[in-house]
Amino acid sequence: MNVLSIAGSDPSSGAGIQGDIKTFTSLGAYGVGAITALTSQNSSKFFKSEPASSEIIKSQIRSVLSDFKIDAIKIGMVYDKKTIKTIHSELKNLKVPIVLDPIFESTTGGTLLLANAFSDFKKLLIPLSYVITPNVPEAERITGMKIKSWGDAKKVAQKINSMGAKNVIIKGGHMQDDKVTDLLLENKKFYMFSQKRLTRENHGGGCIFSAALCVNIAKGKGLLESASLAQKISFESIKNSARVGKGLSIARQKNADIIEYDLSIAINQFVNIKGIYNYIPEVQTNFVFSKPCPESISHILGLEGRIVKTGELVAVVGTLKYGGSKHVANAVLEITRKFPSIRSAVNIRYDNRIIKKAIAARLCVAYYDRVLESHDTKVTEGKTISWGIKSAIEKLENPPDIIYHRGDVGKEPMILLFGKTPKDVLTKLVKIV
Ligand code: PXL
Numbered sequence: 001m002n003v004l005s006i007a008g009s010d011p012s013s014g015a016g017i018q019g020d021i022k023t024f025t026s027l028g029a030y031g032v033g034a035i036t037a038l039t040s041q042n043s044s045k046f047f048k049s050e051p052a053s054s055e056i057i058k059s060q061i062r063s064v065l066s067d068f069k070i071d072a073i074k075i076g077m078v079y080d081k082k083t084i085k086t087i088h089s090e091l092k093n094l095k096v097p098i099v100l101d102p103i104f105e106s107t108t109g110g111t112l113l114l115a116n117a118f119s120d121f122k123k124l125l126i127p128l129s130y131v132i133t134p135n136v137p138e139a140e141r142i143t144g145m146k147i148k149s150w151g152d153a154k155k156v157a158q159k160i161n162s163m164g165a166k167n168v169i170i171k172g173g174h175m176q177d178d179k180v181t182d183l184l185l186e187n188k189k190f191y192m193f194s195q196k197r198l199t200r201e202n203h204g205g206g207c208i209f210s211a212a213l214c215v216n217i218a219k220g221k222g223l224l225e226s227a228s229l230a231q232k233i234s235f236e237s238i239k240n241s242a243r244v245g246k247g248l249s250i251a252r253q254k255n256a257d258i259i260e261y262d263l264s265i266a267i268n269q270f271v272n273i274k275g276i277y278n279y280i281p282e283v284q285t286n287f288v289f290s291k292p293c294p295e296s297i298s299h300i301l302g303l304e305g306r307i308v309k310t311g312e313l314v315a316v317v318g319t320l321k322y323g324g325s326k327h328v329a330n331a332v333l334e335i336t337r338k339f340p341s342i343r344s345a346v347n348i349r350y351d352n353r354i355i356k357k358a359i360a361a362r363l364c365v366a367y368y369d370r371v372l373e374s375h376d377t378k379v380t381e382g383k384t385i386s387w388g389i390k391s392a393i394e395k396l397e398n399p400p401d402i403i404y405h406r407g408d409v410g411k412e413p414m415i416l417l418f419g420k421t422p423k424d425v426l427t428k429l430v431k432i433v
Contacts, residue, residue: 002030002068003218005211006061006087007076008037008049008103008112014204014250015106016077023211026253027233028261029218032068034060036087037079039110043203044247046110051079054086061090070096071218074210075125077103081117088124097217100129100165101210102138107203107248127164131223133210134160136174150175150183150192157185169227171209182231186223193228195235202241204251209234259301260320263289263344266422270346270429271307271314279433280309281349282412286325289422290332290343298322300329327385331403331416334389339399344422346429350404350413354432361431363401366392370408401428 003024010016017033024031036057040047052060064070073096078084091098102121103112113121122142126132136147143159146152153175157168168185175181179194212233216226234251241249267287270276279285284306291299302325305318318324328347335342348354358365368388377383392403400418407413417432419425 001028001071001215001218002032003214004032004034004061004064004068004070004073005076005214006034006036006057006073006078008039008079009035010039010041012042012203012245012250014043014202014248015207019204019207019251020074020076020211022253023208023233023237024215026256027212027215028256028258029071029215030068032064032070034064036083037077037112039077039106039112041106041108041110042247043243043245043250044108046106046108049079049110049112051083054082057083057086058090061087065090065094072097072099072214074099074101074214075129076101076207076210077112078121078125079112079117080114081120084117084120084124088128091128097130098128099210099214099217100125100132101207102132102134102142104138104141107201122163126160129165130217131167131169131213132160132165133169133171133213135171135206139170147175150181153183154185154190157183157190161185167223169213171206180231180235182227184224184227191224191227193224193231195231198235198238200238200241201248202238202251203248205234205238205241208237208251208253257301259289259291263287263301263422264320266344266426267303267307267316267320269426271316273430273433276433277309277312277314279348279354280307280314281347281414283327283347283414284308285347286328287346287422287425288325288328288332288344290329290336292343293340294333294336294343296323297326297329297333300325300332302329328416330385331389332418334386335393335399335403335418338393338396341420342399342418343420344425345416345418346425348415348417348429348433350406350415354415355402355404357432358402363428363431364396364398365402365404366396366400368392368403368405370405370411373408 005020008016021031037051039049139156160168170183172181180197181194184191213230237251241251243249288302304321304324332345368391377387404415
């Protein structure tokens with residue numbers, strides 16, 4: 001997934017293009033950027049700003065749009081009239097959702113939108129936006145209305161909606177509440193969502209909110225979910241802020257967990273495979289992905305819960321957690337001891353026809369017989385699977401794609417499908433289902 005930020009350069013990297021690229025990356029998206037203006041600032045002081053020429057702004061936007069499939073766009077600092085006109089003419093016929101973050105002034109007092117560009121900002125950019133994200137002073141300035149209560153905030157949101165923004169989020173950090181509450185107006189309905197209040201001032205927290213919102217929208221999440229996730233992400237980043245320079249703390253994004261990112265995408269794809277309910281066993285399914293060279297199942301990410309079926313419906317119950325899976329994770333833990341490249345697995349219902357299909361598809365299939373298991377391993381919790389995998393791969397020189405067993409008294413037969421990554425597992429799965 002690719003997202004584009006059209007914004008100013010902030011050499012202190014808390015906000016602007018540099019901040020946005022960090023947020024996009026931390027959330028697993030590929031970020032590209034078109035710079036509208038250069039600023040010189042640090043965590044204490046704002047020095048200067050200078051617009052980029054219309055020609056180079058236009059050329060930057062065209063160069064990325066003609067190459068990458070862009071899933072969402074964020075607009076930040078736009079500085080002057082001609083920049084606004086350029087952005088408007090480049091984006092007006094595009095069908096990509098646009099998050100407009102009104103950037104009027106920096107935390108350190110720098111002017112980021114010239115006063116004479118304000119009417120064009122309202123006339124040209126607001127109507128392009130899928131969602132606009134002002135805080136309270138910005139929303140007041142856009143509408144000329146005062147916000148003293150949530151009732152006022154709702155009227156202001158409706159006013160901004162009538163100015164052409166499809167949806168509106170008013171960030172309520174300036175409201176006199178114990179918590180920080182944000183207000184979303186979507187399709188004539190209001191939603192409010194809150195987060196604990198952090199007192200520390202920071203540089204970059206607002207940019208992180210709109211950039212995270214943009215990524216969530218690009219991922220296809222609904223607006224309410226996208227906005228409340230963005231609120232959590234900016235809260236965590238402000239909590240994680242550090243005084244890197246001598247002035248304000250700079251909000252810092254937490255690193256993305258690529259393992260989590262890849263596995264959650266694969267699980268989404270798994271539940272959407274046509275007819276997959278036929279392959280979910282009685283004990284249900286788990287899907288796991290391990291860190292390299294795991295020492296215990298606490299290094300292996302899996303569902304604390306299961307992928308379950310009810311009739312033809314397959315759904316994910318629970319969330320991803322390291323140590324969340326016992327059975328499938330123990331299988332991966334055992335297999336990595338001999339074949340370290342194999343780090344992902346899913347369990348599916350045993351059916352001899354699946355095994356035949358796998359062999360026909362030239363997958364490497366291994367087997368163990370639970371009946372042969374010793375009494376000692378049988379009675380020790382978690383030992384059976386390690387014993388089974390070990391005995392199935394004992395004589396193998398190459399890693400197997402499948403290991404299965406035909407069950408035992410009171411034990412359901414099962415197929416485990418292995419791969420280097422969740423994507424690799426899915427590639428094999430679609431060959432046999
Ligand atoms: O946080 C708003 C912002 C956005 N873009 C640029 C900035 C700032 C704040 O300083 O400098 C370029």
